[in-house]
Amino acid sequence: MFRSFLGAAMALVITYNQALAQDVGLTEDLSSVSVEVAGKLVTIERNQDTSAQLSGDFIKTSRPCPPFCIAPISAAPGVETVGELEVIAFLESAVASGTGLLIDSRLPEWFQKGTIPGAVNVPFSTLDAANPYRDQILVALGGRNGSGAWDFSAARELMLFCNGPWCEQSRHAIDDLVEVGYPADKLHYYRGGMQLWLLLGLTVETPNA
Amino acid sequence: MYRIVILAAGFLVALGGLLFLQGGERDPRDLAADPGLDAVAVTGVETMSAPRVTPQAAGSDLDMSALSAAVSASVAPVPTPTPTPTPEADAMRQVTAAVLASLGGAGAPASSRTGGDLETLIAQSMARGQSDAYVEALLSEAVTTGGLQVPEAMMTPDGRLDTRTLLASIVARSTGTSDAEIDALRAEAVAGGHLTAPAGATTQARSYVVEEGDSLAYIALIFYKDAGQYDRIFEANRDRLESPAMIRVGQRLRIPG
Numbered sequence: 076m077f078r079s080f081l082g083a084a085m086a087l088v089i090t091y092n093q094a095l096a097q098d099v100g101l102t103e104d105l106s107s108v109s110v111e112v113a114g115k116l117v118t119i120e121r122n123q124d125t126s127a128q129l130s131g132d133f134i135k136t137s138r139p140c141p142p143f144c145i146a147p148i149s150a151a152p153g154v155e156t157v158g159e160l161e162v163i164a165f166l167e168s169a170v171a172s173g174t175g176l177l178i179d180s181r182l183p184e185w186f187q188k189g190t191i192p193g194a195v196n197v198p199f200s201t202l203d204a205a206n207p208y209r210d211q212i213l214v215a216l217g218g219r220n221g222s223g224a225w226d227f228s229a230a231r232e233l234m235l236f237c238n239g240p241w242c243e244q245s246r247h248a249i250d251d252l253v254e255v256g257y258p259a260d261k262l263h264y265y266r267g268g269m270q271l272w273l274l275l276g277l278t279v280e281t282p283n284a
Numbered sequence: 285m286y287r288i289v290i291l292a293a294g295f296l297v298a299l300g301g302l303l304f305l306q307g308g309e310r311d312p313r314d315l316a317a318d319p320g321l322d323a324v325a326v327t328g329v330e331t332m333s334a335p336r337v338t339p340q341a342a343g344s345d346l347d348m349s350a351l352s353a354a355v356s357a358s359v360a361p362v363p364t365p366t367p368t369p370t371p372e373a374d375a376m377r378q379v380t381a382a383v384l385a386s387l388g389g390a391g392a393p394a395s396s397r398t399g400g401d402l403e404t405l406i407a408q409s410m411a412r413g414q415s416d417a418y419v420e421a422l423l424s425e426a427v428t429t430g431g432l433q434v435p436e437a438m439m440t441p442d443g444r445l446d447t448r449t450l451l452a453s454i455v456a457r458s459t460g461t462s463d464a465e466i467d468a469l470r471a472e473a474v475a476g477g478h479l480t481a482p483a484g485a486t487t488q489a490r491s492y493v494v495e496e497g498d499s500l501a502y503i504a505l506i507f508y509k510d511a512g513q514y515d516r517i518f519e520a521n522r523d524r525l526e527s528p529a530m531i532r533v534g535q536r537l538r539i540p541g
Contacts, residue, residue, distance in 0.1 A: 176387070183382060195386045198379060207373045208380035215387040 099123050099276065101163065110166045112193040119163055119192055122276030132188075133239075133273050143241045146266055150235075150249045153259030157234065159275060162265050165234050166193045175232035176216070180248040181269075191236065191272055192280040199237070199248040204255070213255065225256045234263040239270025436529035437500040437514040443529075446499035449511055470506045494535045500528045507539050516540050 097106035099121040107120035148156050157165070162177065169175025170193055179186050179194040186196040201212055210220060217230035233252070237244040249262055273279065438446050448469065492503055504514040518528050520540045525531065 183379070195383075197383050197387070201376070201380050201383050205372075206376045206380060208377055212380060212383055212387070215384055 097123065098125060102160065108163050108167060110171050110193060112166065112170055117166070117192040117280070119166070119278045121278075124276075127276060129273060133270055138241055140241075142243060144243065146240050146243060146246060148266060150246045150264040150266075151253050151259060151262070154249055154253070154262045154264050155260075156264045156266050158265070158267060159272065159277065161263070162191065162234065162236075162272075165232075165263065169232050169234075175234065178233055178235045178245075178248070179237070180235050180245045181237045181242075185238070187282055189269070189279040189281050191269075192278055194236075194280075196282075197248070199244040199251075202248045202251045204251065216257075218257070227257050227261065230257065230261060232261045232263070233257075234265055236265035236268045236272075239268035240266055241270070242268055436527050437504075437511075437518070439529035440497050440499050441494060441531055441533045442496070444497075446497065446502050448497075449499055449502040449505055469502070473506050490539055490541070492537050492539055494531050494533055494537065496533050498531065500531060503537065503539070 097120070100106040101108065101119070101121060107118055109116055109118045111117070150156065165175060166177060170177050176197075177191060177194040178197045179190045180197060180199040180202075182198050182200070183196055186194075186198075190196070197212065200206065202209060206212075213225065214220070216233070217227070219226045219229065235245040235248055245264060245268070249264060252262060253259055269279075438449060440446050492507070494503075500514040500517055501511040504517055505511040507513075508516070514528060517537060517539060518525060520538045524535065524537075531537070
């Protein structure tokens with residue numbers, strides 16, 4: 076009897092220590108998430124330093140508007156707006172299985188400075204109708220151009236983000252995709268973008284580091 | 285392993301040759317915007333907030349078009365669309381190429397970090413002794429993600445790329461001594477019991493039953509030793525084939541002599 080009590084007490088101590096190992100979790104029950112994206116393991120967790128603060132490009136409160144205006148919650152009719160947990164869930168399901176892409180719609184120099192792990196860079200300007208090579212990208216996303224009309228029934232689910240609520244680039248990209256016929260229910264908008272991702276101390280990947 | 289080395293060599297020779305041939309057709313502006321130079325400085329595009337393309341990404345554009353050309357040429361000449369280059373379009377082409385390169389890896393910052401383009405990946409995996417299956421998976425992925433355009437005759441009944449025929453044809457084109465590779469495929473077909481003639485001999489079979497994983501190009505390869513002759517089989521079976529990509533498992537095809 077005494078031994079089993081001791082055993083239970085030990086087990087409790089061990090669990091408690093494990094809980095202590097991660098002070099800053101994603102949610103109450105989830106400390107980190109690891110996903111395999113294109114053969115590479117990506118781990119998303121939060122900065123464990125509880126005294127950490129934002130620095131660099133993301134501490135400003137006031138940027139000139141236009142162009143850095145406040146984005147509405149909804150990017151376009153039928154396009155779902157999501158938060159961080161949905162981004163992580165999307166990586167775990169759609170991106171890991173290859174049926175979806177997490178798209179960083181900023182320009183390459185921003186992408187290179189740091190992005191959400193598992194994201195690919197499709198700058199918003201490449202989805203503009205003015206890009207003469209846009210069709211190749213639409214094909215790469217899974218679109219088919221039969222007799223002049225695009226068919227996106229087999230196309231991948233996309234989740235787009237840019238620098239955050241003060242950034243209009245992902246909305247431009249979403250507008251252009253909807254205009255060419257990409258189904259709104261295959262599009263998702265992470266409005267928080269890099270600004271909120273960083274604010275929450277979530278893992279950032281530097282693509283060419 | 286030996287086979288992998290042959291494939292690697294053949295593939296790289298074919299690519300090299302195509303790159304060399306393509307050199308003549310390139311617009312001088314392309315050269316001006318070559319890796320190492322700042323694409324923006326050359327073209328001066330304002331509307332795009334000055335996109336900058338990494339040299340690596342620009343290089344892989346070239347490789348991809350060479351690769352696409354290699355694939356097309358190995359079966360039938362398929363013209364590659366080349367929009368008229370303007371300075372804006374040139375800059376856009378490079379950014380687009382970078383996008384396509386990253387999409388080609390199916391959401392893989394990982395692969396762009398380790399060298400990026402398909403050619404490098406294949407060369408690297410071969411150097412590391414990866415299996416044929418791995419290399420085939422790479423090719424397959426490049427096609428399904430749209431980085432590579434493949435003629436319909438290379439599609440299998442389940443809609444996948446017939447990589448064994450593709451690799452065999454690339455080797456055939458580059459070395460000119462393809463018999464070993466093709467004979468191996470024929471031997472496989474005989475062992476599988478769906479080709480009656482002995483490997484290497486002119487086949488007496490006048491019809492062929494489609495198996496899983498076959499493509500018209502494959503059938504042309506084992507009957508005519510030339511994947512490019514798939515058209516003869518397609519023409520002879522027009523009544524039952526909507527397109528060269530639409531063959532079905534179990535379907536009996538006429539093989540013209």
